[in-house]
Amino acid sequence: MKNNSKNNMKNNQKIPLTLREYCRIRASGRSPYPLINAIRNSSISCTEQSCKGEIFSCQILKSDLPQFQKLAEFHHMHLEIQEQERSLFRKLKRYRFRFGIPLGIILSAGILFYYSNTITNIEIQGNSIVQDSVILAMLEEQNVRPGTWITEIDMNHCETLLRIQIPEISWAGIRHHGNKLVVEVTEETPQVEMLQERTPCHIIARYDAQITNVEVYSGQLLCLIGDGVAKGDIIVNGMITDPETNQQYYRHSYAKITGIYQQKTDFTEPFLTSRTELTGNSVRQKWFRLFNLRIPLQFVHPEYSEFQSTERDTAFQFLGKELPCGILQKTTSETETSVTERSEEEVRLALNSDLVRYEKNFLADTEILDRKLEFQTTPDGMQCHAVYTVKGEIGMTSEFFIDKNQSVPETEPDTNLAS
Numbered sequence: 001m002k003n004n005s006k007n008n009m010k011n012n013q014k015i016p017l018t019l020r021e022y023c024r025i026r027a028s029g030r031s032p033y034p035l036i037n038a039i040r041n042s043s044i045s046c047t048e049q050s051c052k053g054e055i056f057s058c059q060i061l062k063s064d065l066p067q068f069q070k071l072a073e074f075h076h077m078h079l080e081i082q083e084q085e086r087s088l089f090r091k092l093k094r095y096r097f098r099f100g101i102p103l104g105i106i107l108s109a110g111i112l113f114y115y116s117n118t119i120t121n122i123e124i125q126g127n128s129i130v131q132d133s134v135i136l137a138m139l140e141e142q143n144v145r146p147g148t149w150i151t152e153i154d155m156n157h158c159e160t161l162l163r164i165q166i167p168e169i170s171w172a173g174i175r176h177h178g179n180k181l182v183v184e185v186t187e188e189t190p191q192v193e194m195l196q197e198r199t200p201c202h203i204i205a206r207y208d209a210q211i212t213n214v215e216v217y218s219g220q221l222l223c224l225i226g227d228g229v230a231k232g233d234i235i236v237n238g239m240i241t242d243p244e245t246n247q248q249y250y251r252h253s254y255a256k257i258t259g260i261y262q263q264k265t266d267f268t269e270p271f272l273t274s275r276t277e278l279t280g281n282s283v284r285q286k287w288f289r290l291f292n293l294r295i296p297l298q299f300v301h302p303e304y305s306e307f308q309s310t311e312r313d314t315a316f317q318f319l320g321k322e323l324p325c326g327i328l329q330k331t332t333s334e335t336e337t338s339v340t341e342r343s344e345e346e347v348r349l350a351l352n353s354d355l356v357r358y359e360k361n362f363l364a365d366t367e368i369l370d371r372k373l374e375f376q377t378t379p380d381g382m383q384c385h386a387v388y389t390v391k392g393e394i395g396m397t398s399e400f401f402i403d404k405n406q407s408v409p410e411t412e413p414d415t416n417l418a419s
Contacts, residue, residue, distance in 0.1 A: 021062040029077035032056035038071045118291070119148050120179045120324055127185050130168050135183060138165055146324055147291025150176055200250035201399040203236035205229040209259035209394045219253030229259070235395055250402060257395035260369065263362075263388040267354040269347045270381035274339050276306070281334040289313065289328045302332040309333070344382065348375065351384045358386075366392030 027035060032051055039046050039058075044067055048059040056077075060068055065081075072079050122139070124132050139145070142158055155174040162172035162185065171186040203219060210228045214221060219236040223229055238253040283302040287294040315326035342350070359368065370389035375382060 022059050023062050023065055024082040025058050025060060025068065026080040026082050027056045027058075027072055027077045028054055028080070029075070030054065032077065035071060035075045035077050038075065039068070042067065042071065044068055044071075115179050117150055118146075118179060119144070119150060119153075119176070119181045120146055122146065122181045122183065124183045124185070127169075127187060129187050130166055130185070134166065135162065135185070138162060139183070144181070145292070147293075150179075150181075153181075199252055199399055200238050200402060201253055201397045202234045202238045203253045203255050203257060203395045204398045205231055205233045205235055205257075205259075206394050206396045207231055207259075207261035209261035211235070211257060211259045211394075212391060213258040214255065215257075216255040219251050219255060221255070229394075234398075238400065253397070255395060257393065258391065259394040260389065260391045261394060263390060265358060265386050265388075267351050267358075267384045267386070268381060269350045269354070271342055271347060272339055272380075273342060274337055276335050276337045278308075279334045279336050283332045285330045285332070287328045287330075288325070290325045294328065297327075302334075304332065304334040306335045306337060307332050308335055344377065347382045351375070351382060355384070355386060359388075363388065363390060366390040 029035075032054060035056060036049070036051070044060055044064045046058045046060050046064075048057075050057045069079060122136065122144075124135055127135065138161060139158060142154075142161065144153055144158060153174075153176075159172045159174055162169050162183075168187050169185050170188045173184045175182050175184075208229070208231050211223055211225055214223075214225060214235075216236055219238050220240050221235070222237050223233075223235050229235060235257050236253040236255045238251045240249045240251060241247070242249065281304070283300055284298075285300055285302075286297040288297055289295075309330055309332045311328065311330045313326060313328050316323040355373075368388055368390050372387040372389075374385040376385070
């Protein structure tokens with residue numbers, strides 16, 4: 001008994017799992033050749049044939065077994081079915097009424113297909129100046145977000161928009177690795193401002209002004225303190241002629257020129273102004289978010305004619321990793337826009353505030369010597385014309401080009417050209 005059980009176990013281990021079910025046949029009798037010829041003339045698929053004496057062995061499909069038995073009986077052959085190779089279809093047939101298995105297989109295949117064709121994570125590489133939120137916001141405008149089908153993303157279009165809409169990005173490349181979208185960017189290297197100390201240039205007047213102080217470090221001063229200059233006049237000359245040799249030399253003029261000049265500006269403030277304020281009424285909505293799918297948790301809808309809303313997305317986490325699901329909360333607050341008519345005094349105060357901001361932003365580096373204000377009332381509001389008399393830097397560099405056919409000496413005369 002023990003030997004038979006061991007042999008059965010060995011036989012079961014040797015039986016392979018195939019797609020079709022086969023039978024191993026052993027036929028014995030007076031002469032197996034008539035049976036062999038009959039098998040050849042029939043439609044039986046017979047393989048692995050062997051004949052030793054009066055014993056014929058072969059392998060046939062289980063579906064051909066009844067026909068094979070009829071032929072063996074007709075030719076007086078005794079059959080022994082040694083073993084049956086297991087069929088995959090027969091094994092699966094046992095579980096044909098267990099609907100959970102096929103449903104699980106279909107669901108697993110669907111999930112695998114979905115995750116293989118959608119974006120679950122966006123990784124940004126190569127950025128140090130531009131924040132991730134800026135790039136993600138731009139991609140969000142193009143409907144590129146976790147949960148988007150990969151086939152719906154126009155990567156070339158997104159790359160072009162990144163370069164155009166974000167000036168700090170000089171190159172952008174987008175690719176996907178599985179279900180992860182990788183955005184590679186190259187930022188522009190800030191150029192270091194270089195002093196063109198060897199480029200010949202003049203110092204010219206930036207404004208119509210009267211010179212109050214000069215400090216010349218390089219170049220030939222053409223104007224003195226107290227002289228008036230027009231906008232564009234040369235104050236410090238970079239093209240110098242040596243009086244002794246009558247040779248021309250070229251320098252990069254460098255000087256600090258201070259003068260008194262005027263700045264003019266105009267401001268306008270209307271009598272009617274609109275102001276938007278919160279009324280204090282608000283509605284809070286919540287959704288369960290799964291990728292782009294939103295499942296409402298509260299069936300509340302705001303019915304405000306004017307409102308402002310804010311959203312906050314809190315993602316679930318597992319083992320320190322964010323999951324593609326979470327709670328999305330949206331707060332909608334009611335607002336009210338009111339139109340207010342201001343008095344002439346209130347408008348004048350607003351114009352004065354505009355003047356203070358202008359002086360702080362544009363005249364902070366100068367000394368204000370005088371301020372002349374002219375107010376004019378119109379049917380819609382008030383206008384202010386301001387004329388400032390200030391003292392500050394009036395010089396600016398102006399490069400000039402040298403004729404390539406004109407020789408330039410390598411050395412300059414050692415004279416005080418600033419006088």
